Amino acid sequence: MMILPLSVVLLATYDYIHANHCSTGLASYMNTRCVGLNLKFVERSGCTFTCQGVNSAGQNQITILNLVDGLPCEPCKECCNGKCRPVQFGSLNPLTLKSCAK
Structure with missing residues (x-):
């Protein structure tokens, strides 16, 4: 069993928390943009994300937005x-x- 110094454990924890916060913030941003278009978030790919839903005419709508x-x-x-x-x-x-x- 390997025992890591406290500084390594704290740094790893900080990076994990930071990545989690960024991921949560980005997900919230994408969801908010989609909801503003009366659509739902579908997926993120690279520097774009896709929103999908049904428009006011009852037709399927897919919108791709840039990050x-x-x-x-x-x-x-x-x-x-x-x-x-x-x-x-x-x-x-x-x-x-x-x-x-x-």
Whole structure:
């Protein structure tokens, strides 16, 4: 059995809580956007998410929305106009980030 130092346990717990909070916040954001369109959240894929339901004319409606620009989507990548793109860095010292988020 391996005994980990308290600092490692606390750090792992913090990261888990942070990831959970982010995931909960993102789910809430997507659900709110879908409900605002009188639709229900269906799925997230990369930097987009899908809402689906029945419109006022009784027809099925599927709407695909982009996540917010600048949202991390993979390591060293961010959402830009619905696409997961590599983060651009400036050559200044200290290192600067050129985000597509406005």
